[in-house]
Amino acid sequence: MRIAMIGTGYVGLVSGACFADFGHNVICVDKDSGKIDALLRGEIPIFEPGLDALVASNVKSGRLGFSLDLSEAVKTADAVFIAVGTPSRRGDGHADLSYVHAAAREIAANLRDFTVVITKSTVPVGTGDDVERIIKEANPAADVAVASNPEFLREGAAIRDFKHPDRIVVGTDDERARTVISEIYRPLYLNQAPIMYTGRRTAELIKYAANAFLATKITFINEIADLAERTGADVQDVARGIGLDNRIGAKFLHAGPGFGGSCFPKDTRALVKTGQDYDAPLRIVEAVLTVNDNRKRAMARKVSAALGGNLRGKTVGVLGLTFKPNTDDMREAPSIPLITALQDLGATVQAYDPVGMEQARHELPDITYCDDAYACATGADALVIVTEWEQFRALDLAQVKQKMKQPVIVDLRNIYRPEEMEKAGFTYESVGRGKA
Ligand code: NAD
Structure with a gap:
């Protein structure tokens, strides 16, 4: 599978490196040139045990790359993960979805063949509907399915958590999306990690409820x-x-x-x-x-x-x-x-x-x-x-x-x-x- 990971922070970098380690081809994209430049130099911009070796070995194998350019990564991808930040909105405590919405707009403009867009960021219930609407408005011809796949890893033990999850939650009603996502996670459920398919809104709410x-x-x-x-x-x-x-x-x-x-x-x-x-x-x-x-x-x-x-x-x-x-x-x-x-x-x-x-x-x-x-x-x-x-x-x-x-x-x-x-x-x- 060819994967574009949009947002190369604690979640995006760990997920991207682990997906590459499963054998997929991954490009991690970020807007922060400091982060991407450091990664291209072989430096890890965050402290997470084991991440430096995992990134280095997958870069060496040619399966993991980094880019400031979202368009190239999205054009060739089977699956695009959104892993940008969703901080508290200043003043009222709602999740600030501006990064997610901006990423959706940029992704929309670059979609080519059938692509699954998967929200990994923690987003309020109903955000998948917004992402789908934004993409369809920006690019009505896009052949796309929007799914939710919340992430449960813990910082400090992120790689282990990603590779040995208690469960994988996938929110989609789309058969083609389900096939792509199950292919992406196949190496994990061969190890018996339970993969749970739900509606998109349910998946979003599971993360917050947890x-x-x-x-x-x-x-x-x-x-x-x-x-x-x-x-x-x-x-x-x-x-x-x-x-x-x-x-x-x-x-x-x-x-x-x-x-x-x-x-x-x-x-x-x-x-x-x-x-x-x-x-x-x-x-x-x-x-x-x-x-x-x-x-x-x-x-x-x-x-x-x-x-x-x-x-x-x-x-x-x-x-x-x-x-x-x-x-x-x-x-x-x-x-x-x-x-x-x-x-x-x-x-x-x-x-x-x-x-x-x-x-x-x-x-x-x-x-x-x-x-x-x-x-x-x-x-x-x-x-x-x-x-x-x-x-x-x-x-x-x-x-x-x-x-x-x-x-x-x-x-x-x-x-x-x-x-x-x-x-x-x-x-x-x-x-x-x-x-x-
Ligand atoms: P982070 O701030 O470390 O990383 C987010 C990255 O996204 C930043 O590097 C930022 O520059 C980049 N970004 C923002 N907009 C972009 C765009 N349009 N294109 C490309 N890059 C863009 O955040 P994080 O801790 O990795 O969290 C990401 C999401 O995952 C959040 O929704 C968070 O709630 C969720 N989450 C985090 C953890 C955790 O332990 N950190 C665990 C589970 C889920």
Whole structure:
């Protein structure tokens, strides 16, 4: 199959490289010349484990190419994937579909023989209808089928997720589209990944329902954590105790500083807006958003409480800035409102992240960036663990303590045990582990 991937970001680049690895011929297109130039030089513009080797081997085999020119890629393609961004629209929280619509218009002008246009971006229910209308208006003669194929990969484990998905969702009623898409994914379902065919609108809604459900699970356990903290219960054991029930499942029950990232916040906001537009309000998801938004600043108050209720004149070290480990993605990372709140409370902040600092500088220009975790601890009145990078799980605690001004650690990811921290001489606060 010949595939054009429009949008070469976290999703487009990973999907394009994996499709090439399956044996298809893929051209990844982007408008960002910085990105395409870097890829043509053999550099990967994002941090995603394993992606550099996957891209290099498929470029070498001649199956993966990069271009700024959408027209050539689309003209020769059997399938065109739209994988452009769908951020929150400024001001109202709806998904901003301007990139999707613009891509559809550009694709329309370049369609030749029968082509399947597949929306991989996360888009509100009904967007496939818009894409189809835009293409038909721009190019009435086009022989095209528009399908939905939402992507479920997680940054940090994107290649594995793409190659071993829990399911592949394909939304189309068109037989020819179904044949093309099943051919594209054939290498995967030979490995028994369930492929699920639905209507286009259903596929679009599956993606939002999945993200909203996961965001709800996180928020639920975060509120249980607050209750555990005040009642002398341990949220880790509560999570295990409920997660062992197959109907609930153990995943996404880790209490922490609140969800962030490039998907959950914007997708829950967009789903709430869609619900309102259709007079089917999603009250649970609305509550999830409010609870989660309040949580980040509440975490700053937790740090303040650990230092006796006053952060004025205090230095706080922050370990981890990205919204989760193994990515450089800073979009809506909880560290941003948390650090801003620490500064509002009067603290001076110094931070370290293994790969996110370059991106973080745009969002957090007025903090000090450190060379490693120990430099971040140096002179600090409190050290806050915000992102659970592997390298923070086994810190040399004696060295950390020796470098800090006061031995206070606030572990917002529960990666240490209270007993071990106490033994090491720290005042240790974590999330939802109440003292009975
Ligand atoms: P991204 O911002 O990393 O990448 C989007 C790319 O599209 C950018 O490089 C941009 O320059 C390019 N672009 C925009 N308009 C274009 C056009 N007309 N022609 C060519 N290129 C264009 O975004 P992302 O994280 O890859 O997300 C893409 C979509 O996938 C979003 O809808 C997102 O919700 C969804 N998604 C993301 C993830 C994730 O983990 N990041 C997971 C599942 C789904």
